[in-house]
Structure formats: structure tokens, C-alpha cells
Amino acid sequence: MTSSLFSHQVKNLKGTMRVTGDKSISHRSLMIGALAEGKTTVSGILESEDILSTANAMRKLGAEITQSKKENLWHIKGCGIGNLTEPDDILDMGNAGTGARLLMGILAGCPFSSFISGDESLRKRPMQRVITPLEQMGASFASRSKARLPLVVKGKSCLSPIVYESPVASAQVKSAILLAGLHADGETTVIEENPTRDHTERMLKSFGCNITTTKTDDGKTAITVTGKPELKACDIIVPADWSSAAFPAVAALITPDSEVFLPEVGMNPLRFGLFETLKEMGADIQAENIREIAGEPLCDIRAKFSQLKGVDVPPETAPSMIDEYPALAMAAACANGVTRMFGLGELRVKESNRLKAIADGLTACGVKIEVEKDALIVYGTGRPPKGNAIVATNFDHRIAMAFLVLGMKTEKPIEVDNASMIDTSFPNFATMMNKLGADIRKDKK
Ligand code: S3P
Numbered sequence: 001m002t003s004s005l006f007s008h009q010v011k012n013l014k015g016t017m018r019v020t021g022d023k024s025i026s027h028r029s030l031m032i033g034a035l036a037e038g039k040t041t042v043s044g045i046l047e048s049e050d051i052l053s054t055a056n057a058m059r060k061l062g063a064e065i066t067q068s069k070k071e072n073l074w075h076i077k078g079c080g081i082g083n084l085t086e087p088d089d090i091l092d093m094g095n096a097g098t099g100a101r102l103l104m105g106i107l108a109g110c111p112f113s114s115f116i117s118g119d120e121s122l123r124k125r126p127m128q129r130v131i132t133p134l135e136q137m138g139a140s141f142a143s144r145s146k147a148r149l150p151l152v153v154k155g156k157s158c159l160s161p162i163v164y165e166s167p168v169a170s171a172q173v174k175s176a177i178l179l180a181g182l183h184a185d186g187e188t189t190v191i192e193e194n195p196t197r198d199h200t201e202r203m204l205k206s207f208g209c210n211i212t213t214t215k216t217d218d219g220k221t222a223i224t225v226t227g228k229p230e231l232k233a234c235d236i237i238v239p240a241d242w243s244s245a246a247f248p249a250v251a252a253l254i255t256p257d258s259e260v261f262l263p264e265v266g267m268n269p270l271r272f273g274l275f276e277t278l279k280e281m282g283a284d285i286q287a288e289n290i291r292e293i294a295g296e297p298l299c300d301i302r303a304k305f306s307q308l309k310g311v312d313v314p315p316e317t318a319p320s321m322i323d324e325y326p327a328l329a330m331a332a333a334c335a336n337g338v339t340r341m342f343g344l345g346e347l348r349v350k351e352s353n354r355l356k357a358i359a360d361g362l363t364a365c366g367v368k369i370e371v372e373k374d375a376l377i378v379y380g381t382g383r384p385p386k387g388n389a390i391v392a393t394n395f396d397h398r399i400a401m402a403f404l405v406l407g408m409k410t411e412k413p414i415e416v417d418n419a420s421m422i423d424t425s426f427p428n429f430a431t432m433m434n435k436l437g438a439d440i441r442k443d444k445k
Pocket of ligand 1: 023024025170171172173175322346
């Protein structure tokens with residue numbers, strides 16, 4: 001069902017918001033918990049549509065996953081590596097790219113055939129990047145067209161270990177190979193030129209897996225996992241998702257007289273590029289009370305209104321802020337001067353073609369932009385953009401949230417044509433933003 005929302009200009013945003021749990025860590029907790037022996041307990045899991053798709057898939061594969069609402073905990077009774085069972089139904093991953101690709105890695109090591117599908121957006125996303133290494137390990141795949149979902153995975157209980165250098169900087173590809181590597185005899189290595197988020201590595205370590213990260217002679221990162229470990233269930237605490245927190249943070253930075261406090265936000269160093277870039281833009285944003293919980297670093301974020309300035313964002317930064325470009329582009333639209341973001345090719349294969357969606361949306365809102373190959377150039381004037389536009393979200397949650405944030409600043413309201421997808425990553429986004437002072441609603445004022 002589609003549902004549009006309007007965001008109106010507001011005076012300020014103030015208050016505290018405990019943003020919902022980290023999506024990347026939530027997916028991994030359900031999958032690795034299902035592969036472990038014993039009962040894993042997860043607190044703070046993101047209860048969004050994407051995560052429910054992963055939970056349902058792992059249930060169909062034999063894991064017992066229950067929720068105790070009272071204590072806000074999820075329990076996973078794992079099957080142990082090699083013991084997942086053949087699903088008697090299709091595994092529907094909905095909108096979840098991370099869910100689908102990581103699951104393909106797990107299914108590669110299961111000696112049966114599984115059918116995976118997803119929604120219209122997921123069925124358009126490229127899967128060859130995962131299929132290529134998993135086929136090298138011994139799994140086979142069949143799909144109707146061009147390595148897209150729906151597809152069939154024919155797994156093997158004993159995969160061959162490989163050394164694989166991925167042509168794309170992708171934590172999903174890396175994680176799929178590492179999860180398949182758990183089912184291989186020997187050591188599987190993934191080499192990355194530009195390191196990507198290492199949640200899989202951190203979590204596997206917490207479950208007792210032998211996994212190491214080293215530097216190669218030519219400065220690349222090599223991650224090696226030893227196959228057939230006994231994963232021991234453990235307790236996981238999921239921090240708030242920085243990729244979601246980026247929206248209230250940027251909203252406060254662009255809205256005069258604002259200050260928001262966002263506690264317990266994950267600050268995985270390989271995912272914190274937006275924070276550094278906002279600082280370079282002159283943002284008054286602080287990471288306070290930095291600590292480590294359950295193997296992941298976290299902090300409390302405080303963001304105050306700031307007059308931002310345009311900056312250049314080099315391509316090497318892209319993996320560390322790949323999901324945050326929609327939020328950054330809104331900050332750039334309100335900044336003084338030109339922001340040039342390079343190396344954005346991967347944005348074309350996200351939940352939508354995000355590069356195009358950002359460019360079209362900003363143009364509709366009266367912001368001057370240019371797209372040159374894989375670069376997005378945003379010409380900020382330091383004044384509020386015009387707004388008064390209907391932005392096409394193309395069923396993309398982060399495009400919807402980004403433009404609702406921009407609408408808090410623009411002269412006239414912004415309407416996003418479909419906000420329903422926000423529930424895939426940030427349920428209650430509009431209600432929570434409105435508690436800080438936003439004016440997001442179903443109709444125009
Ligand atoms: C994710 C990795 C990223 C990111 C996605 C979550 C993950 O995708 O965009 O939202 O949890 O591993 P890629 O690996 O395709 O860059």
C-alpha cells in the first residue's frame with residue numbers, strides 16, 4: 001500500500017530520541033544465532049519489516065525464534081552449523097538486500113535446494129556479485145533472468161575454501177562469503193581494497209569463531225575465517241542504528257535553534273564516514289560517552305544547528321557512508337557552497353537508483369545539482385531551498401526519510417509520494433520525529 005506524507009517547515013527540533021536498533025547487526029544476530037549451538041538472546045533488535053523477513057527465513061530453516069515482548073528480548077535456539085533443515089516453502093526476503101545476500105551465503109553450505117524471492121525492488125537488485133564467489137565454493141544457482149531473484153540455491157554440506165577479492169566494496173558480498181566459509185573445510189579469505197563494515201567479523205568472534213583481519217603487503221585488508229567452527233550462543237546487545245540516526249542528526253543541523261540528543265548509537269569505525277564529513281562541513285555534532293558493548297563501539301550523539309559549508313567527499317569514503325548519502329545530500333542542499341560527492345556508482349543498485357532519486361528530488365525542490373558519471377554535485381546557497389514539490393521515493397525508505405528531513409527546512413512543504421517503505425528500517429519515524437518538533441503529516445497545512 002502506498003501512502004504519501006508531507007513535511008512542513010518547523011521552528012526548531014529539540015529533545016532526545018532513542019533511535020531503533022541497528023539493521024545490519026539485527027540481521028546478523030538472527031542468522032549467526034541460528035547457526036550457533038544453544039540459546040542466543042538479543043536485546044534491542046530492530047523490529048522492522050526487513051528483520052522480520054530474516055527471522056521468518058531462519059525459522060523456516062529450523063531455528064526456534066521467539067520474542068518476549070515484556071523484556072524486549074528475542075531468543076534464538078540455534079541448530080548448529082550443518083544442521084539447518086530444508087525449508088518447505090519459499091524464503092521471502094521482502095525488501096531486505098542484506099537479508100537475501102547473507103542468506104545466500106548460508107544456504108550455499110546447506111545440502112538442499114532453497115527458493116528465495118523478494119519484493120519488486122529486491123527482485124531488480126544484482127545477485128551475481130554473491131553468486132560468483134559462492135559458485136567457486138561449490139554451490140549452484142538458477143534464476144529466471146540475469147541473476148536476479150527469484151532464484152534457487154543448491155547448497156553443499158562441504159564447500160571448498162577460496163581466496164576472493166571482491167570487485168565491489170560490499171559488506172554484503174564479504175559477509176555472504178564468510179558465512180559460506182563457516183561450511184568449508186579450511187580457511188576462506190576475503191580481500192578488500194577499501195574495508196567495509198565489519199559487523200559479521202565482530203559477531204562471529206563473539207560466538208567463538210576463529211576469524212582474523214590482517215593487512216596484505218599491498219595495503220589491502222584480508223579477512224580469514226576457519227571453517228566448521230562450533231559457534232557458541234551468546235548475548236547480543238544491538239545499538240541504535242547510525243544509518244537511521246543520521247536523519248534526526250541532519251534535521252537538527254539544518255534547522256535553526258535545534259539540538260537533539262541520540263543515545264546509544266553504534267559507531268562502527270568502518271561506517272562512521274558521515275560523522276567525519278559533517279564535521280568537515282562545520283557541523284556542531286559530538287560523539288559523547290564512547291564505549292564498547294558486545295563487541296561493537298557506541299556513543300551518544302549530540303547535534304546542534306550549524307551553518308554548514310560545502311566540501312569535497314572523495315570516493316574512498318563511500319564504503320564508510322554508503323547508506324548515508326541521502327542524508328548527506330540534504331545537508332549539502334542547505335549548506336553554503338558546493339558539495340561534490342565522488343564514487344557513488346553503488347548508489348544506483350540500492351533499494352532504488354538512489355543517485356537518480358536524490359538528483360531528481362533535489363531538482364524538484366529547487367536545488368541546483370549536477371550528476372557527472374558517478375559524482376553528485378550539490379550547489380548549496382546557505383538559504384532554505386524552495387521545496388513545494390512531490391518527491392518520487394521509488395519505494396526507497398531512505399529517500400523518503402531524507403526528503404521529509406529536507407521539508408523541515410524548505411520554504412514550502414515537501415510531499416514524498418510513498419512513505420510506507422520507511423517501516424523496512426525505521427518504524428515510527430514520523431511519530432518520533434514529530435516528538436522532536438517536526439511537522440510530518442498525511443495532509444498539507
Ligand atoms: C549492509 C551493507 C551495505 C549497505 C546495506 C547494509 C550490510 O550494502 O548498503 O544497507 O549490513 O552488510 P553493500 O554491501 O551492498 O554495500
